[in-house]
Amino acid sequence: MANPFSYGGIVSARQFCNRVTELRELVRAAKNNERLFIHGERRVGKTSLLKSVMSTLREAGGICFYIDVWKCVDEADFRRVCASALSGYALEKGKGALGKLAELFSGVAPSFGIDESGKPTVTLVRDRSRPEGPDVEEILRAPGRISAMEPGRPVLVVFDEFQQIREISGLKLEKVLRSVIQEETGVAWFFCGSRATLLREMFLKKGSPLFRSSGHYPVGAIGFAHWRPFITGEFDQSGKKISPGTVRMLVQATGGHPFYTQMLCSALWDISGHTASESDLEAAVSLLLDRESGTYATLWNSLPDQPRKMLRAIALEGTLFKPTSGDMVRKYGFSSPSTAKSALLYLLKHDHASQDEKGGYHLSDRFLGMWCLRNVAT
Template identity: 65%
Template sequence: MNNPFSYGGIVKGETFCNRITEQKDLIRAVENSEKLFIHGERRIGKTSLLKAVIQKIEKNSGICFYIDVWKCLDEDDFSRVCASAFAEYAFKEKQSVVERLKTLFAGITPSFSVDEAGKPSVTLLRARSDKPGPFVDEILKAPQRVRAIEPDRPILVVFDEFQQIREISGLKLEQIIRSRVQEQQNVAYFFCGSRTSLLKKMFLEKSSPLYRSSGHYPIESISPNHWKPFIKTEFTTTGKSITAETITALVEATGGHPFYTQMLCSSLWDITDNTVSVSDLESATDLLLDRESSTYITLWNALPEQPRKMLRALAMENPLFKPTSGKTVQTHGFASPSSSKSALTYLIDKDHAAQNKDGGYFLVDRFLGMWCRRNLTL
């Protein structure tokens, strides 16, 4: 019997737990052609959720373009991944592919090939070398052109790992995207990414081109009420039973964070034969912490002194509510309130720490928190 828990990739079908409300909300947003900034901690399940939404929208004859910006190193790469995503539309429809591509990318000559998996890949050449304006500007008009051909079908453009845009072009691409997106009233846009702190800067800082250009949609952990039946079913359908008490303790330890929950479930499934109990959970956790230990030691060694103190403070307090209070400064040995503040900013900028909806700060990697509590307590 194979381990039913998986972590690290996109989950779908049987391995996808709940997210019913989120799917409904996002489908409604597409129907209303909303522009949404979708943010959440690393590995909280953003891409899996987006893929589930895309599958449902396409099933209802919607048109979706999924663009992963992660692999783009420069503006040219970005143009190409966008063009390939938009070109897939031309490949799916009945009319001549060449004619469709020409309609989508006016003034640009597309040359295309199909890889072994049947995925189209597009190379674009400028037809008129004197054409002014950036190349990418033209490509980003494609969704609007699809809209003109398809007035009645919902259209969604998803940019995943969107924060990468800032790293490859400074503000330039954001300015172009803002103008193109603003004129596409009847196309929905989701801007999603894993570097929450950077994404927030892109959408919430006044100097940013995309400042307040979209609504917000936070993705949170999955609630224990949804995890409990899911975990139980995954164990029982693979010939093992697990006590309710163990599931409760497991979800409490991971805070319902999808990646860490699947990771701990997977480890637990591996080390047990029949009935799974709370003591097995301890062993599964030890196993994981041992496995991750060298990564955590490397991280610890690479941190400057004050951020190290903050890492330990976050793990101990879990969560930490008043990072600059006299009590925090004294208890955790910071030089001053301003140094505890900048240590926290340092960890947030590196996405090691985040703030929960109650205002408390915590370590994003739940196992790093556990590792610190076990190894760094004085």
């Protein structure tokens, strides 16, 4: 039997645990043409959730555009990625829609073809009079035009890894987006990302172009009540068993963070015999920690003193609330609250720590916390 657990890619169908409420709320928000900024820790399952939202919406007749800003290094790239997302709609419509689509951008028309693997493709061909192609605002207004051409069909645009947009254009694209999303109200706009500090600055800091332009929607860990049937069911269906106590310990160790939970489940499944026990779990954790110990030791040695102290504090607390309170400052030996604060900011800036939707601070890599407890926490 193959290992049923999967980590590292997008998960769907049987590998997708719970998210029932999130799915319902986000599909409803998309149908209501809402604007949302969706944030959550690294690898918490944002993209998998959004892909599920899109496939549910498509089944209900919706039109979805997914734009991964991470792939873009400059504005020209961003235009290309957006235009290529829009060309998916052209494929869906088939050749009959060419005329309509040409109306989307003046001077640019889609052209159909077949790639080497025999898959249909569509590219946007430029008019000779406009060699630079459509400008970014024109591209971003296309979903609004599509919505007007398709009454009754919800239209959703998802920008994933949205924080990257600042790196590629400063504030320019955010300013264009602000006016587009204010005017194109027949479309739902979702902005998703994992760099909480940057996203908050973009949407919650006065003076930022997108300040208060969107509601916010946090994506958090998955609770034990949902993991228990999921993990037990996957063991059962793959011909193995897991004891209830082991499931509980496993989810406790990862805090229910989807990526780390799947990774630990996968290692446990590999090393266990017929029934996965608590001692197998210990062994699976040790295996994963041993595998990463070189990386963790290098990271630990490369940190400046104060951030290293803060990393240890977060590892010991599991979830750290009020990092600059008098108690915490004394307990972990910082010279002042402001030293503790700068140490925390260092960890956040370098993505070693992140803040969850309840305001608690975690080590972004849940296994780094376990490594600290075993190796440097005394």
